[in-house]
Amino acid sequence: xxxxTRERRIAEHKKRVNLIFKKCVWDDFLDRALEMSPEDMxxxxxxxxxxxxxxxxxxxWLKWKFAREAEADEKYVxxxxxxxxxxxxxxxxxxxxxxxxxLPGMLVCAKVIGAEKGFIYLRGEYAYLLPALSQEVENxxxxxxxxxxxxxxxxKLGSGAYVCGEETAxxxxxxxxxxxxxxxxxxxxxxxxxxxPTVVHNVETLVYASIIISEGPECFxxxxxxxSAGAKVFCIxxxxxxxxxIYELEMGMxxxxxxxxxxxxxIKAVQVGGASGHCVPRKKxxxxxxxxxxxxxxxxxxxxxxxxxxxxxxxNYLEFFEEESCGQCTPxxxxxxxxxxxIEAVKSGEKPSEYLDDLVKLAGMMKISAKCGLxxxxxxPFISIVEHFREEIMY
Amino acid sequence: MxxxxxxSRSAEKHGRERKNLIPILQDIVRENSYLSEEAMVxxxxxxxxxxxxxxxxxxxxxxxxTKPLGKNIIRICKTxxxxxxxxxxxxxxxxxxxxxxxxxxxxxxxxxxxxxNCIGHCHKGPAMLINDRVYxxxxxxxxxxxxxxxx
Numbered sequence: 434x435x436x437x438t439r440e441r442r443i444a445e446h447k448k449r450v451n452l453i454f455k456k457c458v459w460d461d462f463l464d465r466a467l468e469m470s471p472e473d474m475x476x477x478x479x480x481x482x483x484x485x486x487x488x489x490x491x492x493x494w495l496k497w498k499f500a501r502e503a504e505a506d507e508k509y510v511x512x513x514x515x516x517x518x519x520x521x522x523x524x525x526x527x528x529x530x531x532x533x534x535x536l537p538g539m540l541v542c543a544k545v546i547g548a549e550k551g552f553i554y555l556r557g558e559y560a561y562l563l564p565a566l567s568q569e570v571e572n573x574x575x576x577x578x579x580x581x582x583x584x585x586x587x588x589k590l591g592s593g594a595y596v597c598g599e600e601t602a603x604x605x606x607x608x609x610x611x612x613x614x615x616x617x618x619x620x621x622x623x624x625x626x627x628x629x630p631t632v633v634h635n636v637e638t639l640v641y642a643s644i645i646i647s648e649g650p651e652c653f654x655x656x657x658x659x660x661s662a663g664a665k666v667f668c669i670x671x672x673x674x675x676x677x678x679i680y681e682l683e684m685g686m687x688x689x690x691x692x693x694x695x696x697x698x699x700i701k702a703v704q705v706g707g708a709s710g711h712c713v714p715r716k717k718x719x720x721x722x723x724x725x726x727x728x729x730x731x732x733x734x735x736x737x738x739x740x741x742x743x744x745x746x747x748x749n750y751l752e753f754f755e756e757e758s759c760g761q762c763t764p765x766x767x768x769x770x771x772x773x774x775x776i777e778a779v780k781s782g783e784k785p786s787e788y789l790d791d792l793v794k795l796a797g798m799m800k801i802s803a804k805c806g807l808x809x810x811x812x813x814p815f816i817s818i819v820e821h822f823r824e825e826i827m828y
Numbered sequence: 829m830x831x832x833x834x835x836s837r838s839a840e841k842h843g844r845e846r847k848n849l850i851p852i853l854q855d856i857v858r859e860n861s862y863l864s865e866e867a868m869v870x871x872x873x874x875x876x877x878x879x880x881x882x883x884x885x886x887x888x889x890x891x892x893x894t895k896p897l898g899k900n901i902i903r904i905c906k907t908x909x910x911x912x913x914x915x916x917x918x919x920x921x922x923x924x925x926x927x928x929x930x931x932x933x934x935x936x937x938x939x940x941x942x943x944x945n946c947i948g949h950c951h952k953g954p955a956m957l958i959n960d961r962v963y964x965x966x967x968x969x970x971x972x973x974x975x976x977x978x979x
Contacts, residue, residue: 517946519946557889560960592850594888594890611884670951671950672912745908750908753945
């Protein structure tokens, strides 16, 4: 596709979907939302088909329903802004440009579940967002207090630990502990922060929730597919020739369409969903859908052209997981180390190529036995890259 | 402010409950760049918890350093995407300018140069943080100029 056709098509996409970054006045929205009953809000979010935008895709309304039904004297809403997945930078952009839409999302969630306190857990690497964000939060707290609401929001800063993006590790961190994930169940919706029912949402999920409540479920539901309703903010990096990296797109595109739009065409693999996601090789571009029916993603799309070594890519990801593993459970602590040592040994010829098959089995074991999403998903890039680019790992 | 004063003032501000441990440690790091053993023991005393608990938390988080670091901390992203856009040359240029290797601190204590994981500027790599400020789309020249702002 020539570049002017690409430009035109990208412009069409932008025209069709413009929810997150659209400018609007939030005062009117707050008044409208505060008149609505919690049941109505829950119903609207249910009807929209919104699922968590952090990558796991749990239905948003169900989280709200569970937390709403949980009996407790205190409940909490947490905005997970611990965006650490390599290749992901959408939450930073949303917080910079549209914090005004994140906070009402927290308020509506709080109204539905019955919480009076919300936290934004902002990763330490984004500390430079604090001055503007704190001001925004202060204004918001003041505004809703004037409207007679008891809810208030506080920002907590992370300190450089990827695993704290996992919701129970995040809660541990908020409680002043090492960010070690908890066993689930109990899930945070029944026992979360300080043992109280807690809903943890990705930044983007909260923005969509507030848009759905303010503009009605139709604006969201009319986009996407039946499994993956709505739109999603994507972060595009790697071998793309475009300067811009953030696009809100309808769900359900194939990787082929995606690559045609966002690269000059010479792409041999796309890592979908960051380091913990899946690597899709060129031969599968046409029949792989970006969404819950194909490859799910928290938004990260990294493009690799034919000059890139997939050994280097996998090696970099494994070093990352080995370092960020909290070390609590054996499958992840030892598994990540062994996968890394293993591909180095195969590359140097110290181990035969069949050793990769043993490592794939080990990765499969991590997927079923690691305690949290980090250890389980560290296996994803390993299994997909070794399957599709085995010769690059060997030679 | 003496370290003792800093700690008790911070504990006063955040509250002496366990859940406020990390904000207190962050205050100390912001002021002194790292957590000394003495500081960790004082925090434990303030919050009435074991120093081992404080040490356990401090060593879990990569931004809560327990070894002395330079006055300015440069953290360069080591993720593959920044690497694909020339992070190696940027690292070499900063190493040459500061006469230290990645992972080291200058003898005058002015700079530490550390690798870090993704800082969320992948479409504008290579990227780095100097203290809390982000620098992206780096070339060896712009990276050195950024470092020189702090000299």
